[in-house]
Amino acid sequence: xxxxxxxxxxxxxxxxxxxxxxxxxxxxxxxxxxxxxxxxxxxxxxxxxxxxxxxxxxxxxxxxxxxxxxxxxxxxxxxxxxxxxxxxxxxxxxxxxxxxxxxxxxxxxxxxxxxxxxxxxxxxxxxxxxxxxxxxxxxxxxxxxxxxxxxxxxxxxxxxxxxxxxxxxxxxxxxxxxxxxxxxxxxxxxxxxxxxxxxxxxxxxxxxxxxxxxxxxxxxxxxxxxxxxxxxxxxxxxxxxxxxxxxxxxxxxxxxxxxxxxxxxxxxxxxxxxxxxxxxxxxxxxxxxxxxxxxxxxxxxxxxxxxxxxxxxxxxxxxxxxxxxxxxxxxxxxxxxxxxxxxxxxxxxxxxxxxxxxxxxxxxxxxxxxxxxxxxxxxxxxxxxxxxxxx
Amino acid sequence: xxxxxxxxxxxxxxxxxxxxxxxxxxxxxxxxxxxxxxxxxxxxxxxxxxxxxxxxxxxxxxxxxxxxx
Numbered sequence: 001x002x003x004x005x006x007x008x009x010x011x012x013x014x015x016x017x018x019x020x021x022x023x024x025x026x027x028x029x030x031x032x033x034x035x036x037x038x039x040x041x042x043x044x045x046x047x048x049x050x051x052x053x054x055x056x057x058x059x060x061x062x063x064x065x066x067x068x069x070x071x072x073x074x075x076x077x078x079x080x081x082x083x084x085x086x087x088x089x090x091x092x093x094x095x096x097x098x099x100x101x102x103x104x105x106x107x108x109x110x111x112x113x114x115x116x117x118x119x120x121x122x123x124x125x126x127x128x129x130x131x132x133x134x135x136x137x138x139x140x141x142x143x144x145x146x147x148x149x150x151x152x153x154x155x156x157x158x159x160x161x162x163x164x165x166x167x168x169x170x171x172x173x174x175x176x177x178x179x180x181x182x183x184x185x186x187x188x189x190x191x192x193x194x195x196x197x198x199x200x201x202x203x204x205x206x207x208x209x210x211x212x213x214x215x216x217x218x219x220x221x222x223x224x225x226x227x228x229x230x231x232x233x234x235x236x237x238x239x240x241x242x243x244x245x246x247x248x249x250x251x252x253x254x255x256x257x258x259x260x261x262x263x264x265x266x267x268x269x270x271x272x273x274x275x276x277x278x279x280x281x282x283x284x285x286x287x288x289x290x291x292x293x294x295x296x297x298x299x300x301x302x303x304x305x306x307x308x309x310x311x312x313x314x315x316x317x318x319x320x321x322x323x324x325x326x327x328x329x330x331x332x333x334x335x336x337x338x339x340x341x342x343x344x345x346x347x348x349x350x351x352x353x354x355x356x357x358x359x360x361x362x363x364x365x366x367x368x369x370x371x372x373x374x375x376x377x378x379x380x381x382x383x384x385x386x387x388x389x390x391x
Numbered sequence: 392x393x394x395x396x397x398x399x400x401x402x403x404x405x406x407x408x409x410x411x412x413x414x415x416x417x418x419x420x421x422x423x424x425x426x427x428x429x430x431x432x433x434x435x436x437x438x439x440x441x442x443x444x445x446x447x448x449x450x451x452x453x454x455x456x457x458x459x460x
Contacts, residue, residue: 005406007406008405038430044413064414
């Protein structure tokens, strides 16, 4: 039977809010819906082109009939989305293709389908059940949702907290093999002590966001879907990454405090939003322009967050000076980046020009924020020093 | 671009199947075949990393196209 499906739409008002680089919890829901369509189409392609996945096809279809929302949430989880892209690109890769069996078991587990077994093959002696956990024992065999327990079972843990009635729960995925998409070395399974330390920074970040930037907090609670830890380098620098194929996922070295954690989440989710928007409506025509627009889009949100922390009421202990200094510096970076990209840049599409005009409006409001002249001068000096170091 | 010159965006070629059941989507449908095939063709090879930034202080002012943070 053939169906007719409408094309995805984004209202002009939704586009404009996303384009402004401000928090946009409503339009993020629209972006997530587009990711569900994308995930279902890719899954259809994979299942349709793989006769050996019939058992997985049956289980996934049943689970989706029982609880489509739960299965859709699984399918758009970041590292599973990345798997789907990798798998669909080359269906001859048996390892990637057979991972669909574990996806089916994850769907069954999420839908409470007890006793349903899938034959799963380990890779490197381990079987990943996406978003659920890792079965760290070798040998192929039948696995049911009830087997996902015991000493060989490493569940995916969540960073969960509530502040002023606002709840957030983000899986901290330190086991999924597809989380290592970015080439940077990923952190292996965190110890309980390490996990507690990360949870502490995360709680502090959530408190700051809820109190000082509630709309940004709402956006992250609705859109951020996975955080994966990266190994820290000897230089102690924060490194973080996102992938266009993994909407709502970010990888990062572990931030040292809540402020840093909040900045990483906001910055990386900006990249996710922009990638998802660009997948729907091309915004640029070249990679250098893409990189520059991403930079501007992320910096705009980071500058706005520092501005909000700078004026936080009641004043955060020690926050005022740090926030003022960082705000001035990021704003200086942003100005420099904007100089590199005029609104009429031929590398931008019509939608890209619209995006830049909205960002420009946000920048005008950031430009009005007053900063002591001495701190402004320090920011310019810091920018010059960093430019020199980078050249 | 003026606000008047910018309409709601309709993303042709990317059907909204978010409310559909997987069991229905698996039925034969040349339109969905084409949509899925187009989507696969557009997938980046290999998966692209859109950021991967070091701390902002190290990237300040450098318009390195590989840096997007």
